[in-house]
Amino acid sequence: MIPHTHTLERAGRLILDARVRPALHPPKRLGRWIALAAAAIAALGASACARKDTLKTLERVVLRDTVPAEASIWLDVAGRVWVGRPGALTEYDSTGRRLGRMRVPISGAPEVLWTVPGRIYLRTAGAATVIDGAGKALATRRSGSPLAADPRGKWVYTATRTGSVLGLGAQTLGPLWGWPDTGSPVSALAVSPLGDRVYVALAGSEAHDVNAGIEIRDALSGRLLSTYLTNGGVKALRAGPEGTLYGVLGGTVVALRHGPEGLKQVWSRDVGGIGHDNPDALRVSPDGSRVAVLARGSELNLLAAADGAVLEQSKRAPRDATWDAAGRLWVLGAREIQIVR
Numbered sequence: 001m002i003p004h005t006h007t008l009e010r011a012g013r014l015i016l017d018a019r020v021r022p023a024l025h026p027p028k029r030l031g032r033w034i035a036l037a038a039a040a041i042a043a044l045g046a047s048a049c050a051r052k053d054t055l056k057t058l059e060r061v062v063l064r065d066t067v068p069a070e071a072s073i074w075l076d077v078a079g080r081v082w083v084g085r086p087g088a089l090t091e092y093d094s095t096g097r098r099l100g101r102m103r104v105p106i107s108g109a110p111e112v113l114w115t116v117p118g119r120i121y122l123r124t125a126g127a128a129t130v131i132d133g134a135g136k137a138l139a140t141r142r143s144g145s146p147l148a149a150d151p152r153g154k155w156v157y158t159a160t161r162t163g164s165v166l167g168l169g170a171q172t173l174g175p176l177w178g179w180p181d182t183g184s185p186v187s188a189l190a191v192s193p194l195g196d197r198v199y200v201a202l203a204g205s206e207a208h209d210v211n212a213g214i215e216i217r218d219a220l221s222g223r224l225l226s227t228y229l230t231n232g233g234v235k236a237l238r239a240g241p242e243g244t245l246y247g248v249l250g251g252t253v254v255a256l257r258h259g260p261e262g263l264k265q266v267w268s269r270d271v272g273g274i275g276h277d278n279p280d281a282l283r284v285s286p287d288g289s290r291v292a293v294l295a296r297g298s299e300l301n302l303l304a305a306a307d308g309a310v311l312e313q314s315k316r317a318p319r320d321a322t323w324d325a326a327g328r329l330w331v332l333g334a335r336e337i338q339i340v341r
Contacts, residue, residue, distance in 0.1 A: 052315075053313075053314040053315070054313055054314070055300075055302070055313070055331065055338055055340045056312060057338045057339065057340055057341075058328065058340065058341045059339040060336050060337070060338055060339070061081070061094065061095065061096040062335065062336050063083075063092065063096045063335050063336055064096060064097070064098055065098070065335075066334055066335055067083060067319055067332060067333070067334055067335065068109065068319075069296075069297045069317075069319060070086070070108070070296075071083055071084055071319045071320060071332060072084035072110065072111040072319070072320045073319070073321065073322050073332040073337070074111075074112035075324050080093065081093070081094070082102075082112065084111055084122075084320075086107065086108055087104060087107060087108075088101050088103050088104060088110075089101070089102045089104060089110060089112075089135070096337070102135040103135055104122055104129065104135060105137035105140060106124050106127040106129050106140060107124065107126075107127075108124030108125055108126070108127075110123065110124055111123050111124070111320075113128075113147060113149070114149050116153055118132060119132065119138065119171070120132075121147070121149070121156070123147060125144055126142065127141065127142050127143065127144075128140070128141045128143065128147055128158075128173065129141070129173075130171065130173060138171060139169075139173040140173065141168070145159050145160070145161075145186065146158065146159060146186060146187070146189045147189065148189040148190055148191045148198070150170075150191060150195055151191065151193065151194070152195050153170055154167075155168055155169060155176060156170055156173065157189050157191065157198060158189070159185075159186035159189065159200070160178075160181070160186075161185060162181040162183065162185075163181050163184045163202060163210075164178050164179055164180060164181045165179045165186070165198065165200060165217070165222065166178045166179075179222035180222075182200070182202055182210060182215070183205055183209075183210045184204055184208060184210040184212075185202070185203045185205070186200055186201060186202060187203045187233040187234055187235060188234050188237035188247070190237040190238055190239045190245065191239065192219075192243060193239060193240075193242070195219055196218070196219050197216055197217065197219055197225070198216075198217045198218075198219050199214055199215070199216060199239065200215040200217060201214050201230075201234035202233075203232075204233065212230050212231065212232050212233055212234075213227045213228055213229040213230050214227065214228040214230065214234060214237070214245075214247065214256075214263065215227050216228070225262070226261065226262030228256060228262060228263040230247075231250075232249055232250060233249075234247045234248060234249055235249070235278075235279075235280055236248040236279070236280060236281055236282045237282075238283075238284050238291075239284075240284045240288040240291075241284070241287070241288045242288045243258065244256070244305065245257070245263065246282050247282075248278075248279050248281075248293070250272060250278055251270055251272015251278045251279070252268050252269065252270050252272065253268065253269045253279065253293050253308065254267070254268045255267050255291075255305070255308060267308040268308065269301075269303060269308035269310070271293055271295075271301045271310075272295070277295035277298040277299065278295060279294055279301075280294065280295060280296055281293075281294040281296055281320070283322060283323060284305070284323075285323050285327055286323055286327055288305055289305050289327075290303065290305055290311065291303045291305050292321050292329055294318060294320070294321055296318065296319060296320060297317050297318070297319060298315070298318075299313065299314060299315045299317075299318070300318045300321060300331060301313045302329070312340070314331065314338075316333055317333065317334060318332060319332040319333065319334070320332045
């Protein structure tokens with residue numbers, strides 16, 4: 001971002017005045033004015049550099065209308081682009097031309113969680129629903145609890161307020177079975193690529209003496225295999241295709257892998273903190289080599305899955321991002337989509 005012209009002009013005038021009217025300022029004050037003006041220009045320049053977009057963009061798709069801050073993006077198998085807006089999914093082609101609009105039966109901007117032939121699973125802040133290809137509601141569940149899919153399509157995992165994991169019918173979203181309460185709210189859920197393990201992120205509860213952590217449970221029986229303790233609740237949790245588990249704790253992204261005694265940290269990367277919003281979403285590339293870390297509406301960091309190194313970043317207020325089958329990242333902005341190689 002280029003600093004405002006009037007700000008630079010003002011800083012320049014300070015230096016100019018100090019040089020052409022030295023009699024008005026003693027030497028010490030002159031030096032102070034010059035230093036302050038130079039610092040102001042340097043700070044503005046640093047701010048502009050900090051907002052620089054370093055994404056390796058292959059193509060930009062300009063949209064005909066503005067996308068709201070809470071919007072989401074999804075690509076279907078036919079290559080069409082769907083943008084989730086309050087109460088609807090809007091369809092675009094690869095040139096940004098609007099093709100149609102599908103109303104959804106829940107309020108708020110829907111996020112597409114996953115799809116199976118004939119069914120699309122959507123979520124908003126307070127509800128989840130299953131619709132068919134025409135947008136007709138097949139089932140709806142009024143809950144803001146996290147959801148995760150069984151890779152074999154048998155059911156959908158969710159949790160209660162007291163920490164019980166439930167198995168919901170894949171078509172009805174009605175409870176089929178449940179595991180005992182843990183005494184702590186569940187902040188995130190994930191399932192291993194093979195579907196044999198379920199990762200349950202507990203926010204922790206002082207009242208019930210439950211520490212914050214990630215439980216690893218056997219998907220068949222619900223038996224607790226091990227627990228990885230954390231300093232707080234995990235906001236986002238994703239399992240990569242090769243089994244690495246990624247989580248967001250505050251402003252930090254961690255990568256965890258299984259060892260003889262349970263999960264072990266491989267690396268951590270701070271992307272939040274002063275001058276940055278904490279991330280709230282993770283998107284793992286199809287080949288597992290990169291992880292897109294989103295602070296939605298604020299910034300995006302693209303990390304190397306091997307060591308967490310920051311490869312590229314953007315502060316252009318990304319609404320959402322998703323990977324296509326070719327391993328390209330589609331980043332949704334206010335008026336365009338960046339396709340990143």
